[in-house]
Amino acid sequence: MRVSGAVRGPGVARRAGVLQVVVVPLALVVLHFWLRPRLGDPRFAPDLLLLALLVLAMRVRPAVGAVAGFLVGLAVDAVAPTAFGAGALAGTVVGFLAGWVRTLFVADNVMVSALFVLGAAWLRDLIQVAASNQLSGRGLLWQLLALSPAAALSTAVAGLVVFLLTGRWSTGRA
16 A cells, blocks of 8 residues: 655655755855845854755765865865964864764754754854964953854854755755
8 A cells, every 4th residue: 555655766865865965055055155245244144154064964974074064164264364274174073073963863853953053053163263263362252152152043043944945854864
C-alpha cells in the first residue's frame, strides 16, 4: 500500500541536496553583497556570508565545513585586511564546529536552527575579535557583550527567515 507523498525517488533527493548545498548558499552570498549594504549600519546588519557558510556546513561533513569556513574567512579578510587571518581562523573553527555539532543532533525545528545560527555568529565574532587583537578594555567588552550579540541576533533572524522560506530540508540532514 502506498501512502501519498511517502515515496520519493532518488532524483527528488538529489535535487533537494543540490538546493541545500549549492543554490541557497550562493543566493545568500549574492544577497550579502546586494542587500546587506542597504540595511543600514553594517555592525547590526545580518551576516549573510556566515549564514551561507552555516547552511552549507549543516549539510556536509565537518572537514568540508572547515574548508568552506576558511575560504569565507579568507574572503572577509581580503576585503578588510587590518587583521588578516582572524576571519579565516574564525570561519574555519565555526565551519568545522557547525558540521560537527550537526552530526551529533538533527533538529527539524527552525527555532533550534535559528538559535544555532545565533550561537555560531557570536562564537565567530568572539574568535575573530580575540585573534585580531585590536580591542582592549571597554572597547573589547562593548564589542563582545553588546555589538556582537546584536549582530548575531540579526543574523539569527535572517536565518529564521531563510529556514522558513526554504522549508524543512534546509534545517536537517537528507
